[in-house]
Amino acid sequence: MTERVNVGEAILGANDRLAADNRRMLDQAGVFSLNLMASPGAGKTSLIERTLAALARSVRVGVIDGDIATSLDADRAAAAGAEAIQVNTGGECHLDAVMIQPALQRLSLDSLDLLIVENVGNLVCPASFALGTHKNVLIASVPEGADKPHKYPGMYRGIQALVLNKIDLLPYVEFDQAFFQQGVEALNPGVVTFPLSCRTGEGLTAWLAWIEAEVRQFRQAHPRKGALQQP
Amino acid sequence: MHELSVTQSLLEIALRHAREAGAQRVTDLYLVIGDWSSIVDDSVQFYWDLVAQGTEAEGARLHFERIPARAICTDCQREFAPGGGSLLCPGCGGSRLRLLAGDQLHLESIGIEPVPQARAHAESE
Numbered sequence: 001m002t003e004r005v006n007v008g009e010a011i012l013g014a015n016d017r018l019a020a021d022n023r024r025m026l027d028q029a030g031v032f033s034l035n036l037m038a039s040p041g042a043g044k045t046s047l048i049e050r051t052l053a054a055l056a057r058s059v060r061v062g063v064i065d066g067d068i069a070t071s072l073d074a075d076r077a078a079a080a081g082a083e084a085i086q087v088n089t090g091g092e093c094h095l096d097a098v099m100i101q102p103a104l105q106r107l108s109l110d111s112l113d114l115l116i117v118e119n120v121g122n123l124v125c126p127a128s129f130a131l132g133t134h135k136n137v138l139i140a141s142v143p144e145g146a147d148k149p150h151k152y153p154g155m156y157r158g159i160q161a162l163v164l165n166k167i168d169l170l171p172y173v174e175f176d177q178a179f180f181q182q183g184v185e186a187l188n189p190g191v192v193t194f195p196l197s198c199r200t201g202e203g204l205t206a207w208l209a210w211i212e213a214e215v216r217q218f219r220q221a222h223p224r225k226g227a228l229q230q231p
Numbered sequence: 232m233h234e235l236s237v238t239q240s241l242l243e244i245a246l247r248h249a250r251e252a253g254a255q256r257v258t259d260l261y262l263v264i265g266d267w268s269s270i271v272d273d274s275v276q277f278y279w280d281l282v283a284q285g286t287e288a289e290g291a292r293l294h295f296e297r298i299p300a301r302a303i304c305t306d307c308q309r310e311f312a313p314g315g316g317s318l319l320c321p322g323c324g325g326s327r328l329r330l331l332a333g334d335q336l337h338l339e340s341i342g343i344e345p346v347p348q349a350r351a352h353a354e355s356e
Contacts, residue, residue, distance in 0.1 A: 125233045186318035
């Protein structure tokens with residue numbers, strides 16, 4: 001005879017608990033963190049390079065780079081001046097809290113202000129796996145097309161900031177901005193959006209100002225010894 | 232494929248509840264999965280056969296209950312099924328929606344075979 005036992009548990013509950021541990025570790029260290037997600041080629045690494053270069057004197061940045069294989073991205077982040085750690089997922093299409101934990105232990109969190117996690121290039125699932133980071137950021141790019149919010153609603157719902165990269169290509173590429181905005185607005189009303197171009201630098205100022213403000217605000221809520229360097 | 236880690240979590244949850252219930256075997260898993268949760272049933276089934284091997288849940292049947300996406304228009308309060316290329320409210324054309332259902336990823340319940348009382352008693356003596 002079989003019996004039915006009620007479970008009623010979220011299948012990703014174990015990951016969520018580990019993510020909460022990661023969050024505590026970052027809170028205690030006073031490190032504000034971003035989970036950067038995008039499809040392959042949208043410009044995650046380029047945006048990180050630009051951000052590192054611009055913030056070099058005001059914010060100390062660590063980078064965790066998730067990728068299926070290779071350390072190409074971490075090498076680029078390190079070359080741009082960050083303490084960078086590569087996490088190879090060996091085929092998994094996303095980072096999860098389990099992969100982040102050992103990387104956090106290897107970083108010198110006490111001497112960082114900001115941690116940027118570069119997730120695996122994928123629009124399907126990364127937003128479903130909490131890492132423990134403070135804000136999820138999605139980078140969309142003009143050549144991908146304007147239908148992506150409609151096609152990947154989970155990703156567009158699970159973010160707190162949106163970057164639209166490669167706006168320098170708008171005159172050359174068909175991109176229905178109204179349709180894109182409509183999808184974003186439906187899924188994530190009022191989400192803070194940064195249209196920019198990593199190539200030309202247009203629009204970067206607003207993005208950088210947002211990060212600096214977020215880091216400062218976070219540090220006020222999570223103070224620690226060694227004040228944030230003033231720009 | 233993220234279904235591998237999802238399926239490993241699924242196994243861990245099922246085995247833990249089976250142990251707590253004193254079961255000797257897990258026979259069934261009843262899953263509730265929303266259409267917006269980015270999960271492919273066939274992939275879960277594929278990985279399930281691999282990860283459950285050699286455990287008390289080997290051979291257990293997976294039952295998938297699919298939940299379609301339902302949203303409410305925050306302008307006119309009409310309920311509708313978003314998707315198919317449009318996220319606009321079919322009533323007023325409003326563009327702000329709140330998802331009511333469709334992003335679940337739950338293990339609702341499991342079927343177990345309890346350890347027979349008589350035998351459990353005999354074994355403990």
